[in-house]
Amino acid sequence: MSVLADMLAEVFREPTLAGVARELATLAxxxxxxxxxxxxxxxxxxxRWAAAVAGHQxxxxxxxxxxxxxxxxxxxxATAAKAASSVAxxxxxxxxxxxxxxxxxxxxxxxxxxxxxxxxxDRTLPTFRYQAWKREPQxxxxxxxxxxxxxxxxxxxxxxFFWDDDFRISNTWDDMLLExxxxxxxxxxxxxxxxxxxxxxxxxSDREYVIGRRIWASGKTYYCVTKSVPRPSVPRxxxxxxxxxxxSSWCIRPVESRNGDGAMTACExxxxxxxxxxxxxxxxxxxxxxxxxxxxxxxEPGLRAYQTARAAGVPIxxxxxxxxxxxxxxxxxxxxxxxxxxAGSTSNNAxxxxxxxxxxxxxxxxxxxxxxxxxxxxxxxxxxxxxxFGTARRFAGPGRR
Numbered sequence: 001m002s003v004l005a006d007m008l009a010e011v012f013r014e015p016t017l018a019g020v021a022r023e024l025a026t027l028a029x030x031x032x033x034x035x036x037x038x039x040x041x042x043x044x045x046x047x048r049w050a051a052a053v054a055g056h057q058x059x060x061x062x063x064x065x066x067x068x069x070x071x072x073x074x075x076x077x078a079t080a081a082k083a084a085s086s087v088a089x090x091x092x093x094x095x096x097x098x099x100x101x102x103x104x105x106x107x108x109x110x111x112x113x114x115x116x117x118x119x120x121x122d123r124t125l126p127t128f129r130y131q132a133w134k135r136e137p138q139x140x141x142x143x144x145x146x147x148x149x150x151x152x153x154x155x156x157x158x159x160x161f162f163w164d165d166d167f168r169i170s171n172t173w174d175d176m177l178l179e180x181x182x183x184x185x186x187x188x189x190x191x192x193x194x195x196x197x198x199x200x201x202x203x204x205s206d207r208e209y210v211i212g213r214r215i216w217a218s219g220k221t222y223y224c225v226t227k228s229v230p231r232p233s234v235p236r237x238x239x240x241x242x243x244x245x246x247x248s249s250w251c252i253r254p255v256e257s258r259n260g261d262g263a264m265t266a267c268e269x270x271x272x273x274x275x276x277x278x279x280x281x282x283x284x285x286x287x288x289x290x291x292x293x294x295x296x297x298x299x300e301p302g303l304r305a306y307q308t309a310r311a312a313g314v315p316i317x318x319x320x321x322x323x324x325x326x327x328x329x330x331x332x333x334x335x336x337x338x339x340x341x342x343a344g345s346t347s348n349n350a351x352x353x354x355x356x357x358x359x360x361x362x363x364x365x366x367x368x369x370x371x372x373x374x375x376x377x378x379x380x381x382x383x384x385x386x387x388x389f390g391t392a393r394r395f396a397g398p399g400r401r
């Protein structure tokens with residue numbers, strides 16, 4: 001303030017009124033120039049909240065206009081809106097939903113972006129062939145992929161076979177499953193939440209799984225998703241120990257028989273599995289490698305027994321009946337929708353990463369230039385250029401340093 005007072009006192013020492021006016025104009029000119037530059041910058045470089053408010057005005061005005069206009073939607077539109085409002089929340093609330101189907105399809109097509117698969121095993125018997133692969137992500141347990149081709153088997157029966165928990169226990173082809181119960185079920189989509197207790201070796205406690213599962217169908221190809229889901233309503237206990245990370249999903253589809261007659265009488269099961277059992281992953285990998293073939297060999301006799309029971313007219317269990325309530329979809333349409341989503345995401349990312357044109361920095365150039373000009377005008381022992389240039393540098397942002 002003392003500096004400004006000294007400057008004004010020096011101005012008013014002029015002997016004539018014209019001299020005082022001339023000195024005041026000289027003193028005020030940079031201030032008016034700075035104000036004009038600030039006005040231009042304020043218009044060209046509006047803050048984000050101002051743009052947001054401006055953008056918000058249009059939908060508000062449109063809504064007001066729509067409220068004043070008589071709205072009489074057609075019966076078809078009202079019915080569609082009602083159907084959408086009733087279906088959408090159900091899909092969102094399901095334990096297994098459409099994104100899980102999309103993920104499984106990407107894994108089947110090896111387009112999920114994960115590490116490459118390493119071949120582990122290839123075994124062939126007269127009635128089926130088994131191949132296995134594994135990969136080890138940086139974060140997470142080892143993942144396994146297998147292809148089992150059963151001769152003279154239909155996808156429908158194989159689908160029911162893997163879904164039938166009652167038969168797993170009664171036939172003992174899956175001798176690790178000790179007990180199971182259904183916690184939730186959706187008769188419309190076939191989505192289920194089940195609780196499993198599986199037997200582990202004597203040096204480990206048994207494991208408990210809370211699993212969500214659902215089946216989608218595209219023609220005779222079935223995508224069967226089973227994964228762990230959080231259910232705080234199911235109390236935890238020390239024994240059996242809860243497994244929180246579990247993923248085991250299949251793609252079941254008809255394939256050509258190896259008999260060479262061209263008939264699609266064989267069935268391929270692509271399995272993708274990983275879980276965190278609560279033991280060191282190195283030990284878990286060793287156990288899988290040692291016990292994999294022994295477990296796989298038990299599946300084929302179990303499937304043949306299941307086929308015989310179905311042919312004899314034995315009623316299917318409730319679990320197997322839920323496999324019939326699958327969700328139909330068209331593979332090509334889903335693929336096109338997925339591609340459009342990815343393309344839109346890529347376009348948005350490209351637009352976001354596009355380098356800005358130099359004209360986008362004009363507001364900063366104006367501000368920095370104005371600051372420098374003011375510094376050169378007023379710095380007659382009153383201001384330090386170091387302070388002004390430092391302020392300009394901070395205003396330009398850390399990206400300029």
